[in-house]
Amino acid sequence: MSVLGAPTAKEKKYDRQLRLWGAGGQEALERAHILLINATAAGTETLKNLVLPGIGRFTIIDDAVVKDEDLGSNFFLDDSSIGLPRAKKACELLCELNPDVQGDYIDDNITNLIQSSPEKLEDFTTIIVTGDVPVSTILSLDSLLYPTDIPVFVLKCVGFTMTCRLALSEHTIVESHPESTVDLRLLKPFAELVALYEEKAANMDDKEKMSTHDHGHIPYVIILLKALDDWRSTHNGNVPSNYREKNEFKSFLRGKMWNADEENFEEAIAAVLPYFNPPSIPSATREIFEDEKCDKLVSGSSDFWIIARAIKEFTYNMNDGLLPLPGALPDMKAESKDYIRLQNVYKSKARTDLASVMGVVRTLLPGLGRDPNSISESDVETFCKHAGYAKLLRGRSLKDEYEDSPKVKTISNELSDPTSLIHYYLGLRAYEMFISEESNSGHVPPGTEDSTAESDAEKLDQYVKMLLDKLNITHSAELLEGTSKAVREIVRVGGGELHNISSLAGGLVAQEIIKVITKQYIPMNNTVVFDGISSRSQVYEL
């Protein structure tokens, strides 16, 4: 029997996540093709968390064969995998998770691929680097991919420690999912709102003309607008602007109550601090408006920049410096019919603003060689609703971090704090130097042999000092106590992975990847460090 309007099996399977990122986010996931470099435990766990919600495709590149110890940390390898190519076996088990996802593998190492056919890398939409990859290879990947806007996630997971670094030159987010998009325009009400409050609040202070019941049901937005009007007339036309004046204004409101239990007035008083801000353009939005890409649209400009430009023009040329109204109204004590009317005033202003922005978009498009209708109204509407919450992230390349402009200040500031997680970052940078040594052609991790563990640790200590010297950061044994401890913790596990930490890392990284792919929510910019011993994490821009 046909079920009418029934969601498809796919929609049912993904129902719980569609409620977070919607159909648009899901489509973006389904277009994604992800490359995993090395099927480590953290790597396969990351892929697991992407295969389950239904990315389009993934490819694993790895030239390792499966060993006994892989089975102790990697869920996507089993007894029958021993001695076989790790890329192939992990791919097989990951494919079992979701028949809608296509999985492939390359039984080779990434360094070879970069040398033989670097152009192949551009087939992927996101790249995850894990395992013991030498610095030179990571930097080659960076120089190939950073200019292309293909995000690279470098994930290091050793024992209880992990770091994840996102390298992406530009990332734009419209749907940042703020807690609320409410903008009441109290200090700069538009004409229709003025007309409404003048009508509804005319008798707010007149017990002869307004019943107690009606007075207790004036929506708080109307109360505030009317009270502001009264305030201005006794304050040279000014509105309460600082904390003290806002508190005075609260008392002023209290004085307008007819009895102590008027909930609507209490709501008005509570709204003074959060909503009495002069309308301004948030700095994140201003950054977008001021970006060169917004000013200089070209035929290849993305829809984001075209809509941003239209909103900018609307804001400065047509709307007195105000962003388009999002149109949302919080719930409040009121009679239903008044609430609905107030809601309609906000909604219709939002629609008018949207129509104006849409008009600008349509006039911009032909100049860029595009059909004036090639950007949908719903995309413009989403942007208008989020105009004050949109975000532009300008990333830093790995070359910036390693060579061109290291964040010296961040590192030196953190270094003096013995509990800072920067010590683990430095420890893992030293680990990376160890496996990248020319004499260590097999990229063998420090601490692999118990007998050389202490000498390996001392070597890492030396690498940390070399790194700091290169950055001109002064150090001392005392300052490096935390780093030295981190180094020993890292060396202790001999490059091994602990499954629950890899699994947690896989969750953290996949979550960031989903944010980047769906262009929703704000990703961590750009390095997250997690320590499983203290269960703490920290984000640094490095």
Add this chain to the structure above:
Amino acid sequence: MARMGSAAGRNKSVKRSLGPLHAVIQQSKVLMVGAGGIGCELLKNLVLTGFGEVHIVDLDTIDLSNLNRQFLFGRQHIKKSKALVAKETASKFNPNVSLVAYHANIKDSQFNVEWFRGFDIVFNALDNLDARRHVNQMCLAANVPLVESGTTGFNGQVQVIAKGVTECYDCTTKPVPKSFPVCTIRSTPSQPIHCIVWAKSYLFNELFGASEDDSAEFDHSEDAENGITSCVAVKAQEIKNLRQEAAELKRIRETMGQPEFAENIFEKVFNKDIIRLAEMKDMWKTRKAPNPLSFKYISAEIEDKAVPTSDQKIWTLAENYLVFADSLDRLSKRILEDKKAGKDVILSFDKDDEDTLDFVAASANIRSHIFGIATQSKFDIKQMAGNIIPAIATTNAITAGLCVTQAFKVLKKKLSDARMVFLSMSGDRGLTTESLRPPNPSCQVCGVARLDFECDTKATTLEEFKEKVLQGVFGYSESISLIHEKLIYDEDYDDNLASSFAQLGIKDGSFLTVIDESDDDADRRVNFIFQIKERPQGESDTPFVTPTRFEIPKRPAQPPSLDSLVLTGKDHSSNGTIPSKDGEVSRKRKADDELTGDNEHEPHKKVKAANDVIVIDDGFIEID
């Protein structure tokens, strides 16, 4: 066939990472309650880390909508037991771990205090408040450490609970189930959720299910703590009218299967009842009166229109009618077929049952239209009616990983290093880590005295227990109350004194609570819970083993204010995560929703909107 991996090779990394703790873990016996989103992740972690013996309890079966995260299950497992399939799948990944699965309710009597005592640590991977509280209580009774966890969308949290050392799950108040006054639902809806609750809990049940009076969704109690406003001012006449309406609807139910069934219902609930409601002028003095819809009008509207197929688009009135009539037809056929087969002829609402969801969505929207309330898409109605919480693999993975790091601290006996960890979407931090807090001295669950009490429940009478044990050994006065599921004794209620424990329903595994009711505040002792252990009376035995006296602590003089606890952000919704802006959306115009009239206090009913809390996140209403 490739060779099998050696245990030594397999354990190499984990042994190096954990050191001496690894041996402890291999010897440990752990319990995991719940094999859903967190459970699948956690079981994988426990198996690969090498926990010696893992017991899994879950009552639930596998559903298609689980597969986006519960990776131990595949399509071929739909409708099978989560616990059993999880065991089956996970056991392949480490032959050195022994797994025991129970497809059962953790509240079953087989899982008694003695059974809980057999574990070194318990993990809660649950999705509901009731089971969480139960396991919390059992772990306190058995003195076994508990790792409690929960997720909602991108948010998650992990907390270690150890008796007497840390807060327990009930040391802080939890949001209570959201409910609405019955008059709002039946007479004066002002929001979409009111119409959805009406369609789901009233109309659907009257037509296809257990009718209002038997339905669990209707809360008859007067528990003011639930934050429910009652319809204090409902007139006797209105109550009578509502009963009358329900009775009429029952009569129409009898005409199911006849061609005019849809018309009859439509005319009744969207026309006749609304006309009657609109005539109550008092009710509409301060709000807009509803506009009845006639079947004639709607049938003219629907000419040549097709039944809508999108669940994300908001349907027009005509489309809503088409879905209403069509789903009514589908549901009627099911009932009639069942009836023919002589089967149970009651349907219940299930968000994943398209027929029931279509009916509720369309009916709710038609009612919204009548009351001038914004209509909703089926997708959104499903969320509101079905108490759906968004859930994804990533959050579960992070949370389950943290559960294991906390378990390491517990097994190392380093509780002072254990932490409470929150994760949220904030891009600047990732995790928030806090020290565990000490028990709340006023907690009614962990701030109590406990004792294992061995007795023959058939031979022990309440009177003997009270005199010989409570007064004789522990020196209680006459001012006490005794509670087992309900009040069984107090100074003014001694009817049960002659009854045996067994006659009062007290059996092996039961808890019997003694509340000190002395007048003097300073003397009042904390509640005392007797954990009953059955011990059949031998020939020359006494009916019970007389316990040794010990000092029962006094109740703290000044219980800390609950506000201070809530303000620190430690209040978790039933799904175990960080607080919601609970219910604000629907309570603001509450006073306005109450019927005005005289002050005749009539017995009032409350309708529960959902089984659990409502969380508002970015415009979505999430109901657990």
